[in-house]
Amino acid sequence: xxxxxxxxxxxxxxxxxxxxxxxxxxxxxxxxxxxxxxxxxxxxxxxxxxxxxxxxxxxxxxxxxxxxxxxxxxxxxxxxxxxxxxxxxxxxxxxxxxxxxxxxxxxxxxxxxxxxxxxxxxxxxxxxxxxxxxxxxxxxxxxxxxxxxxxxxxxxxxxxxxxxxxxxxxxxxxxxxxxxxxxxxxxxxxxxxxxxxxxxxxxxxxxxxxxxxxxxxxxxxxxxxxxxxxxxxxxxxxxxxxxxxxxxxxxxxxxxxxxxxxxxxxxxxxxxxxxxxxxxxxxxxxxxxxxxxxxxxxxxxxxxxxxxxxxxxxxxxxxxxxxxxxxxxxxxxxxxxxxxxxxxxxxxxxxxxxxx
Numbered sequence: 332x333x334x335x336x337x338x339x340x341x342x343x344x345x346x347x348x349x350x351x352x353x354x355x356x357x358x359x360x361x362x363x364x365x366x367x368x369x370x371x372x373x374x375x376x377x378x379x380x381x382x383x384x385x386x387x388x389x390x391x392x393x394x395x396x397x398x399x400x401x402x403x404x405x406x407x408x409x410x411x412x413x414x415x416x417x418x419x420x421x422x423x424x425x426x427x428x429x430x431x432x433x434x435x436x437x438x439x440x441x442x443x444x445x446x447x448x449x450x451x452x453x454x455x456x457x458x459x460x461x462x463x464x465x466x467x468x469x470x471x472x473x474x475x476x477x478x479x480x481x482x483x484x485x486x487x488x489x490x491x492x493x494x495x496x497x498x499x500x501x502x503x504x505x506x507x508x509x510x511x512x513x514x515x516x517x518x519x520x521x522x523x524x525x526x527x528x529x530x531x532x533x534x535x536x537x538x539x540x541x542x543x544x545x546x547x548x549x550x551x552x553x554x555x556x557x558x559x560x561x562x563x564x565x566x567x568x569x570x571x572x573x574x575x576x577x578x579x580x581x582x583x584x585x586x587x588x589x590x591x592x593x594x595x596x597x598x599x600x601x602x603x604x605x606x607x608x609x610x611x612x613x614x615x616x617x618x619x620x621x622x623x624x625x626x627x628x629x630x631x632x633x634x635x636x637x638x639x640x641x642x643x644x645x646x647x648x649x650x651x652x653x654x655x656x657x658x659x660x661x662x663x664x665x666x667x668x669x670x671x672x673x674x675x676x677x678x679x680x681x682x683x684x685x686x687x
Contacts, residue, residue: 332360332390332433332600339364339388341373341422342395347437347495349502350592351392358596364388374417376424383425391434392595393422393475401464401576401647403509408467415468419475423490427482435599436479436492438610440584440651441469450616450654453494453609462648476610483604491598492610496653499672500588501679507566508544513585516575516625517677520632522568527636531556533685534563540684571636573629576644579622584614584652587672590665597663606661615665616655627670631677 332338338355342348343365355363364386372378373395397414404411419436426434443451444459456476461469479490499513507515518541525534535553542548543566552558560570567574594613619627625638658664 334359335362336389337362337364338390340392345394346498346500346503346588347591348394350500350588351394351595354592354596373421374414376421379421379425383429387429389432391426391431393434393436399509400511400515404465404468412467412471415471416474420478423478423482427486427488433599434490435595436475436490438472438476438492438494440494440496440653441465442473445648449650450652452654453612453657464645464647480609489604491604491607493595493613494610495591495613496584496586498586498588498591499676505541506544512583517628517632519568519573520629520634522563523573523636524632524634526560526563526568527570531559534559537684572639574639574641575625576641577646578640578642579625581646582618582620582650584618585669586615586665587667590667594663602661611657612653613658614653614655616652618652627673631673
């Protein structure tokens, strides 16, 4: 890519897309195209084709997606499958039709089988059953990976796919109904800390900055502290405890979204489909048991109550650490240590909440 190359970042408002835009700008790329979902519906093929025909981007980062944690995936499986399949198919096909030189497709580690051997190598894809709690999303992401491969094989395109591990970072979603693991848990500890300290002014700032979800926000009377406390209790934040789903026994790997963006830009600048093959994991290959992760988050936030587990709720996949052999061989490794990353993330969250 040249510094003045026309680059389209699909999903620039999201966690990963916004990190990619930041990384591109920091490296001096000056011709970045973006569109809000209100201006361009990527599930609409006609709109997508018209956009590509008009703008004719040379490079595309496909980071647009409907995303969410285990609760969102279980609640809206049809939406997760339909929206993500349509976005992937429309952008990949339009990239072919209108001469995009190179495309990078963002996948997800949930594409792998539920009981895949650990660490998970790229070749384990489609070797056994998927995790049921996010099967719809996984199938949509697998379809996009395969579509990129088939366009490369049939039409000689240069479309690459990356499979990142779980992400967190600036611009994350904090809605307790739809958020991913780390921001959801961090916010729960934060609200519980504020409640424990009777800091209702800060709680109101937080609730006005981010939704709780499940229509709980519609029930809150901001002039009634009891109403506010009741709403927080419904999402697991209490004065003396935080209630978390499952039993904390499963393992997850977490990566700062700025590290993922660094990997994506590195691959677009330096590696092609012939170098990468079907796709490559973006990972440190270093996971952590949730019980330990929750204590780290609790300490970073400074909540002095206890942790209680709701074992009636699902754990999800027992373990999901990705193999880093391939990405290391391609010359890239992440830079942000977990505790440092969570601490910086929490500082940003607090600052962003109070300024909202």
